[in-house]
Amino acid sequence: MKIIGLNGSPRKNGNTGYLVKYSLDRLSEKGIETEYIDLIDYNIGQCTGCYKCVEAKKCVINDEFMKIFEKMVDSDGFILGSPSYHSSMTPMLKAVLDRAGFSGRWYANDMKSKSESYEWKGNAFSGKLVAPVTVARRAGQNFTFAQILLWATANDCIIPGSTYWNVGVAGKGGAMDADEDEEGKGILDHLTNNFEYILKKLKK
Numbered sequence: 001m002k003i004i005g006l007n008g009s010p011r012k013n014g015n016t017g018y019l020v021k022y023s024l025d026r027l028s029e030k031g032i033e034t035e036y037i038d039l040i041d042y043n044i045g046q047c048t049g050c051y052k053c054v055e056a057k058k059c060v061i062n063d064e065f066m067k068i069f070e071k072m073v074d075s076d077g078f079i080l081g082s083p084s085y086h087s088s089m090t091p092m093l094k095a096v097l098d099r100a101g102f103s104g105r106w107y108a109n110d111m112k113s114k115s116e117s118y119e120w121k122g123n124a125f126s127g128k129l130v131a132p133v134t135v136a137r138r139a140g141q142n143f144t145f146a147q148i149l150l151w152a153t154a155n156d157c158i159i160p161g162s163t164y165w166n167v168g169v170a171g172k173g174g175a176m177d178a179d180e181d182e183e184g185k186g187i188l189d190h191l192t193n194n195f196e197y198i199l200k201k202l203k204k
């Protein structure tokens, strides 16, 4: 059982990174293997819409995206962390999810013409557990959360819930104070309990 955490914040030691790591630590305590990744450490550009992945069955852009994609494919699920930037996920995380979602679709499927019936053969992320963790100072957590959920629910993933949305509240002026967000951490405690519960059922 392996869950990876992607931090979509450019601030490595910011609130999103803290809460993603906090979640992974709780999973580690349950005996689940984890890996934490700061996307800022990777050179990953945006999807160019070339559609070459349809034939190639992988993204053909020559940068470090495939390193992340392979880690995602090799895992049982991922925690996708993003701060809210003007109520949206960061461009870094969006770039990864656009490229992963599109190229991951052609991994096992061919593009059909309008008249052909669609026989779903799964994709790179079918059955993986995915949870967003989003952070904002004042507002926008839920929009960012919803963006990530929309990606996951169109990519054949399973979504563990919690007692509330997995969101953090940051202090003013770029404060890095997620460690003080006791309610946020409690929500993540329960989220990780649900990860464990579902993973154990799936692995039986």
Ligand SMILES: Cc1cc2nc3c(=O)[nH]c(=O)nc-3n(C[C@H](O)[C@H](O)[C@H](O)COP(=O)(O)O)c2cc1C
Residues within 6 Å of the ligand: 009, 010, 011, 013, 014, 015, 016, 017, 083, 084, 085, 086, 087, 088, 135, 136, 137, 138, 139, 140, 170, 174, 175, 176
């Ligand atoms: C470019 C930018 C846009 C932001 N937009 C919002 C926003 O829409 N709503 C909000 O409440 N906070 C906003 N913030 C504040 C961040 O969400 C907050 O500082 C958060 O802790 C950043 O995450 P990090 O600590 O993981 O880097 C923004 C910050 C930046 C730098």
